[in-house]
Amino acid sequence: MTDFLYENVIFRLIYCNLSGSSDKCVNEYGYVQGIFPAGFEWLAFLLAGFLLAFIFINGILGAVILSIWGERRLYGRFQNRLGPNRWGPWGLFSSVADAIKVMFKEDVVPSDADRLLFNIAPILMVFPVFMIFSVIPMGIGTFVVDLNVGLLFILSVTSMSGLAVVIAAWASGNRIAIFSGLRAVAVLISYEIPMALSLVGVLMFAGTLSLGGIVEQQKIPFILLQPLGFFVFFLASLAEINRTPFDLTEAESELGAGYLNDYSSMKFGIFFLAEFAATIGSSAIITTVFLSGWKGPDILPSQFWFLLKLVIVLIAIVWVRMSWPRLRIDQILELAWKGLFELTLINIVATAILVTIWPNPTMGEIWIMAGINWLVAIPSVIVVGKVLRRKDNKTIQAGRDNEPYPVGTETLAPSLVNKVGEK
Amino acid sequence: MSTTEPITVNLGPQHPSTHGVFRMRVTFDGEEIIDVEPVFGYLHRGSEKLAEERTYTQVLTLTDRMDYVSSMLNNQAYMLAVEKLCNVEPSPRGVWLRMIAAELQRVASHLVATGFLIQDLGALGTPLIYAMRQREYILDLFEMLCGARITNSYLRPGGVFMDAPDEFWPALDKVLNDIPNALDELEELLSGNEIITSRTQGVSILLPETMVNASITGPMLRAGSVDWDLRHRNPYDFYDQINFQRPLHSSSDNFARFWVRIQEARESVKIIYQCLERIEPGCVRPSFHDVPRLIRPEPGDAYAAIEGSKGELGFYLVSDGSIAPYRCHVRAPSLINLTLLREMLVGTLFNDLFVSFGSIDLNMGEVDR
Amino acid sequence: MTDEWNGNSLATALAGENPDAIESCNRTDVWVKGEHILQICFTLRDNPEFGFDLLNSLTAVDYLDYFEVVYHITSLKKNASAVIKTKVGQGRNNPVLASVVNVWRGADYQEREVWDLFGITFEGHPNHKRLFLWEGYPGHPLRKDYITYDQSINSEERG
Structure with a gap:
């Protein structure tokens, strides 16, 4: 019942040290003496599982703390200022201080709130985010579990965060929060579809849903083979984790903090943690599926390559967040249904044809496939962009016969007049 | 069969994007706005009442605190009204200095307005900080001029209170060199970013007839291609000796309003260069023999208006012969430009609410006074 | 440069259409009788001779025995400006004036402000509420007989 877990290095280390006399450990790995006597393998199995989960969850928490700090430092760089630099070396502990501050704040529950749902929502929010990490291979032998339906598992688990947002919004009894909840549902439902469809091409190439399998199948990173898939998946995951330009749910300049308006203290902290963990999670998925996961030159351990790629994707997400404003809701939904959906269909058709032509491609054929895919991707993105761009810009009084007011552009320089005409 | 019903949301006064403490009662049908009712008064400090108990020079400090991102312009409007009331002949160097200060302040105000537009659009502070950085340099210049940065x-009456120090002029040259680059940067962001153009163009269009009827002035009116700039139409100070262009735009939407502001800031730089050519040494204010410290104007009234950064900024002063104004009324462009708020917002989406609202470029200190 | 209408000539020009409406005039201003203000404003806006399409400012002054409402108006087409004044509430009784919102939308908030701070009622205003202060605030602060909080304390101390 537990065979597939034994490939896991961390799990094997713990398990075999606890029950060394088990058949599995003695024969294959040479453990002789375990802590537990024979007959207690089930306890060793349980303890090893708990310890593994403990290590991973705490690792993620530490990563979140680090990523908050890193994101703030990056904000500082992008905005020509220093960023946090007071607490600890280079301000490393500033997010630790934030966490402590959040814990000691008063926990306020609004009188109109639905207490039960209000308290459940943060847990519902953070739960699926940690589930994502359970199937991601972070290096050779460094994973919790390698499900053979890993990708499907991720897609289904991430859908739960929308439910959590709606519950949080509704339970707050706050009209602005309800706006945020409704927007979250609209955006999440719209972007689930292109997100799932953009992975179909990857699955056709890899032939497996297991994330470990997908990484092993990547002779070259799938971003080269699947540019359209990567493009759509990146945008869709930005929408799923509520980052600019799709951060309608929080929309600080409109909704304050959206569904977080009434949350304080550690409940707010958990939402905040879930948000950053989700960012790391989706970067991890992008790294695994499109950037060949832990693969890299052998001079450094596989875990390092995974982390390096993860950080690069994180920086890209922060970069987008720092420079772009937000789209309007109709534009966001239009992009999902009229833009990304079509792009994924093009991608699926192109990939299906290529896979039918070369069922077992050699290295040279893979490069040919990549070239054809890029040739399909670039024109289709440009065409979809042109179609989506609005053209019905109205000018109020171009060519009016009777000008009632001192109207004119006679004082403008010719260069400016041309600009006015174009717009 | 399900039915929908509109939802009324109270936005403000403690909302992050209301540019101060402004409150709107907005009724939504889904995401679409179907009714807006503004509620004023959360920053009402009774400046007009306070002015009745202060001397003419002391009232100056109250004007600083009305539109606190363009206090030099407020000073200028108020002083023009006082000079008109007392028939003071201003000294030329003082007038050139205050024109330089006013145009610098106009650049600063337009920078803030544009920075906050992109902030309202949802960018996380980066463009705002780029705009604010340039404003800081201008505020440093003000610090050299008068020792204060915001409340100058x-x-x-008749000029400025102190001549500019020697180190002011090279510093001014440096800032004037930098401003066009900063404006280029902002304009490229504004008209080069697909998200910004697609979100601002064609939104909240106002017809010029409607705007004139609603007393809307300033960049908003010029974005509707109405060529009405008081510096050009009714030159005060020495603006009749200056050549400058009035940028106009024909679409009268949110984009046009900000485009006009950026072009106006460019023109302000040119105006300052012309002022620098013409300024000559001399007194910066009339002697105390001509204009005493405690002014007692003849009974009467005077209305003077300037082209402020937000629109026509006017002061109406009534004197009863005493040392304090009998009545001091401010024609606040921020307040009056809000008249068409409902027309601008109804029919647009929630996302555009604060963009359209910010495109008025109002300042709550001036709206509520 | 904006041409400022001479009060006397403006009064003469206005008297052609509304002979009873003009109360008095001087070099700069024209005083209009309160009951004719709406009619005069329509004339000022619609008559092509005047064409005043922009209401710069609308405010009021408390002259102790009456209130004076001041209209600063501008014609964008002709680049001309004028000042119209009206005396209302003689003897501080019942200050009521017709609203000019239907002539110039820009009067909307300014009339509400005058009602709020001076207590002059504008008949026909579509949304006749206080602007800055809340409903139920005692008195109208810009009136000269309004006793401020500081003044009320001082008068109590003096007994």
């Missing part, structure tokens, strides 16, 4: 109180 630099002007006096």
Whole structure:
């Protein structure tokens, strides 16, 4: 019942040290003496599982703390200022201080709130985010579990965060929060579809849903083979984790903090943690599926390559967040249904044809496939962009016969007049 | 069969994007706005009542605190009204200095307006900080001029209270060199970013007839291609000796309003260069023999208006012969430009609410006074 | 440069259409009788001779025995400006004036402000509420007989 877990290095280390006399450990790995006597393998199995989960969850928490700090430092760089630099070396502990501050704040529950749902929502929010990490291979032998339906598992688990947002919004009894909840549902439902469809091409190439399998199948990173898939998946995951330009749910300049308006203290902290963990999670998925996961030159351990790629994707997400404003809701939904959906269909058709032509491609054929895919991707993105761009810009009084007011552009320089005409 | 019903949301006064403490009662049908009712008064400090108990020079400090991102312009409007009331002949160097200060302040105000537009659009502070950085340099210049950055109180009846120090002029040259680059940067962001153009163009269009009827002035009116700039139409100070262009735009939407502001800031730089050519050494204010410290104007009234950064900024002063104004009324462009808020917002989406609202470029200190 | 209408000539020009409406005039201003203000404003806006399409400012002054409402108006087409004044509430009784919102939308908030701070009622205003202060605030602060909080304390101390 537990065979597939034994490939896991961390799990094997713990398990075999606890029950060394088990058949599995003695024969294959040479453990002789375990802590537990024979007959207690089930306890060793349980303890090893708990310890593994403990290590991973705490690792993620530490990563979140680090990523908050890193994101703030990056904000500082992008905005020509220093960023946090007071607490600890280079301000490393500033997010630790934030966490402590959040814990000691008063926990306020609004009188109109639905207490039960209000308290459940943060847990519902953070739960699926940690589930994502359970199937991601972070290096050779460094994973919790390698499900053979890993990708499907991720897609289904991430859908739960929308439910959590709606519950949080509704339970707050706050009209602005309800706006945020409704927007979250609209955006999440719209972007689930292109997100799932953009992975179909990857699955056709890899032939497996297991994330470990997908990484092993990547002779070259799938971003080269699947540019359209990567493009759509990146945008869709930005929408799923509520980052600019799709951060309608929080929309600080409109909704304050959206569904977080009434949350304080550690409940707010958990939402905040879930948000950053989700960012790391989706970067991890992008790294695994499109950037060949832990693969890299052998001079450094596989875990390092995974982390390096993860950080690069994180920086890209922060970069987008720092420079772009937000789209309007109709534009966001239009992009999902009229833009990304079509792009994924093009991608699926192109990939299906290529896979039918070369069922077992050699290295040279893979490069040919990549070239054809890029040739399909670039024109289709440009065409979809042109179609989506609005053209019905109205000018109020171009060519009016009777000008009632001192109207004119006679004082403008010719260069400016041309600009006015174009717009 | 399900039915929907509109939802009324109270936005403000403690909302992050209301540019101060403004409150709107907005009724939504889904995401679409179907009714807006503004509620004023959360920053009402009774400046007009306070002015009745202060001398003419002391009222100056109250004007600083009305539109606190363009206090030099407030000073200028108030001093023009006082000069008109007292028939003071201003000294030329003082007038050139206050024109330089006013145009610098106009650039600063337009920078803030544009920075906050992109902030309202949802960018996380980066463009705002780029705009604010340039404004800081301008505020440093003000610090050299009068020792204050925001609440300047630099002007006096007939000129300014102190000549500019020697180090001001090279610093001014440096800032004037930098401003066009900063404006290029902002304009490229504004008209080069697909998200910004697609979100601002064609939104909240106002017809010029409607705007004139609703007393809307300033960049908003010029974005509707109405060529109405008081510096050009009714030159005060020495603006009749200056050549400058009035940028106009024909679409009268949110994009046009900000485009006009950026072009106006460019023109302000040119105006300052012309002022620098013409300024000559001399007194910066009339002697105390001509204009005493405690002014007692003849009974009467005077209305003077300037082209402020937000629109026509006017002061209506009534004197009863005493040392304090009998009545001091401010024609606040921020307040009056809000008249068409409902027309601008109804029919647009929630996302555009604060963009359209910010495109008015109002300042709550001036709206509520 | 904006041409400022001479009060006397403006009064003469206005008297052609509304002979009873003009109360008095001087070099700069024209005083209009309160009951004719709406009619005069329509004339000022619609008559092509005047064409005043922009209401710069609308405010009021408390002259102790009456209130004076001041209209600063501008014609964008002709680049001309004028000042119209009206005396209302003689003897501080019942200050009522017709609203000019239907002539110039820009009067909307300014009339509400005058009602709020001076207590002059504008008949026909579509949304006749206080602007800055809340409903139920005692008195109208810009009136000269309004006793401020500081003044009320001082008068109590003096007994």
